Amino acid sequence: MPTYKLNVDGVVRDVVAEKDEPLLYVLTDALKLKGPRYGCGVGQCGTCTVMVSGQPMRSCVLRASLVGNKPIRTLDGLEKNGQLHPVQVAFVDEQAAQCGYCANGWVMHAVALLEKYPKATDAQIQQNLANVQCRCGTQIAILRAVKKARDNMTITKA
């Protein structure tokens, strides 16, 4: 199997992966990350989302071999110096998780959106996150949390 260097949460990691192997399996199986999770394998639910060069990407349909040296950010790396990211803080404040399995997708999409567009409108938030799925029905609290994060955040690009 070929080896690759991946820049994950600011650390360059050597990984061995099949050429067609989606990034998700490299992150969860080889690197043992707990943020991105398998949900659908076809890019529909968002549970596996990571940021690649600041863009939210569905890691279940993105080949690790194509990422190159672009920086990958994951839920596991959002916390800085023991401080949760403001989006995570807002999710905690609004208690915006039930089983929490899908939380990765919501948080990563919200971080990507708000770091790029700190003043995203309610409509932009809704539009940007409409293709993330939550089975427990936590959308009401999630929407509140993302709006609260926007209102609270002074975003500095990571």
Next chain:
Amino acid sequence: MNILLLNRRNFLQTQVALVVGASGAVIVTDAAAQAAAPALLGPPPTALDTWIRIAADGSVVANFGKMDCGQGLDLAIAQIVAEELDVALDKVNVTMGDTRLSPNQGGGSASTGLRTGAIPLRNAAAEARRVLVEAAAMKLGVEAVCLSVENGRVFLMSDSAKSITYAELIGGKDFSTTLEWNKEIGNSMNVKGIAKPKDPSQYKIVGKGFKRKDIALKVSGKVHYTAHIRPDNLLHARSVRPPVAGAQPLSVDDASIAHIKGAKSFLKDGFVAVVAETEWNAVRASRSLKVKWSDVPGPFTGGEENVYEYIRQATPTASNAIPMFGGKKAWDDKPTLAALASSAKVLEADYECPFQSHARIGPSCGVVDVRGDKVEIWADTQKPHFLRMGIAKFLGLPPENVQVKWMHGAGSYGRSDADEAPYEAALLSQAFARPVRMQWSREEGTAWDPKAPAAIITMKAGLDANNQVNGWLFKAKGFNGWDVRFTGESPEHVLVGMLTGHKKWNAYNFNVPEESYKFNNHVHWWETVPPYLQEASPMRTAHLRAPQEMQTRFGQECFIDEVAHAAGLHPVDFRLKHLQDPREIEVVKVAAERMGWPNCAKGTATDDVYTGWGLALNAGYGSFAAVACEVEVNKQTGRIWVKKVSIAHDCGMIVNPIGLRATLEGQIMQGISRALHEEVHFDEKCVKSVDWTTYRIANLNDVPSEVDIVLINRPDKPIGGAGEPAIVCFPAAIANAVFNATGIRIRRYPLVAERVKKALA
């Protein structure tokens, strides 16, 4: 308490319990409790130490025999235990679902987490406080009645400097106190000591809102879900399903996966799987493996277009007047039919309810390590003790050799696919003599999980010359709610069991509504119809959140509105006229008032949308919920948007209003999802709902602009269930609102846009 985060390797190699409680995730070694664990079905309920332990630092471990399905149940349990023990809430850690530690309280089931599940914890905590105060009295040389407790410190009321802490009294040691056990296993398990729990008027912690601590861990990737468990020497596994349901594998071609390093196939009777050293190679092998399947006719006669005709034509397999949990009960429809024959006006309607999938956001996952005759299982099952029994039987091992450890998992909401992968992993781990992690695919999680049964609810009512109801008939006819059992306690209740020769059981169940309304000559009963495919069917049926209640209440609560209109009354007034229980009357009134009743206008229309509101009521689980929905119906597309939701909710004594509100918000969205979007698609051969485009659920565009939840607290009443009563109301409340808005009655859910558009045309 120190937060001790061990790395995964240590976590797996040491015998530890993951404690997720009010103070967050901590890992506590509890060798004593494990050594003391008895052979069968968890620790003895008669031992106080089974339920409550005081650690050396004075923190409290409460061993709870149910698990949190995402509603923060463990926090409410911690509140109850802290209240009775007089310790700070953040000193209580609740363990859940470990067969070595947890008494068998039946697991997650029927919204019993608090209404029955909290009772033995409350009694045990009260008894623990009594024992500790007695011990303090001995130490301090005073009478126990002179003592009080605050924050785990027992002190003399007349001289608070004289005191001793729980930690000093018993920290790290056993109570060795016996409790009286009611000899029940499961939901109704209860224990009692000598102590009497507090009167609710004394409560300081119960009834107050607290936020969950686990959410910070869940949104930062610190929670161990089953999917994260990866013991050393792990094999990854995927199963392979037939293209036509019921087809049997005749042979597998190992050459087809020879190019995938380390991949191996597995075939036993009807079960096909692959294993590999990496997860991706297991996925690749499952896609590459060539299997020769037997040629069988498609079992789903006529496909989904024919489902309601199939139900109408089917000869019932069983029938009863009430759910089978209450035993056999006869009914007689003759007086009702005679009354209808003499009515001035007779109304009849059939309501159609779809198959729905649990479609967990993370499909089934199980990690199993079979080492000789000992088995370790990590699973997000709702019922670990029953899974333990079932897998022991499946592997031919005594249950005392098998341990199940519940992990956080994707929300399950009933008899989902959660027990399936652990069984499959167990079989493969035994065969390959290595730990195995079986991960189901999205397709399996949607197409192959047990389904909520499709049904037709037939309603008839007669009105006399004065528009008074003189006859009322309710009949539910649908697929079996017990096609597989509500626990995984035996292999025939999961796919791999049926595929390897465990013959399916024959038991039947459905549901009827509570008799909330008083009508003369009323009759209720249910009938079940045969499954399309007897064994190992992707369309086998079982319970999905609120078992067969959404179906039966859809018929009942829509028909209430229809009869009200025929009788010339507002549906709310009609309900109030016939309701008997003051708690039902109150929730209906409160929810209706939030929509402007009694001064409510009729439905309105603009060029683009119709607007209207409707209401539905449900009683069950010792609780009462009325849901009112204001909807907009798009004239062009038929799309429904639930613009405003009002819930009036009475679940007796409220333990944690923040948690309760969150639970109800969850039911709003899952209720809208099931009412507007969810239906399993299938043709004659197989299930066509395999992902989130072919099995749609609600998304952010379905969020109402206004959510209004009224919690009616009744500290004088027992705690009722809160996980299910409200969700049941949504299809009926929305269909009633659509009628109010458009004058068109849609008697089938989900009310998908196309169906509504067609109805409007």
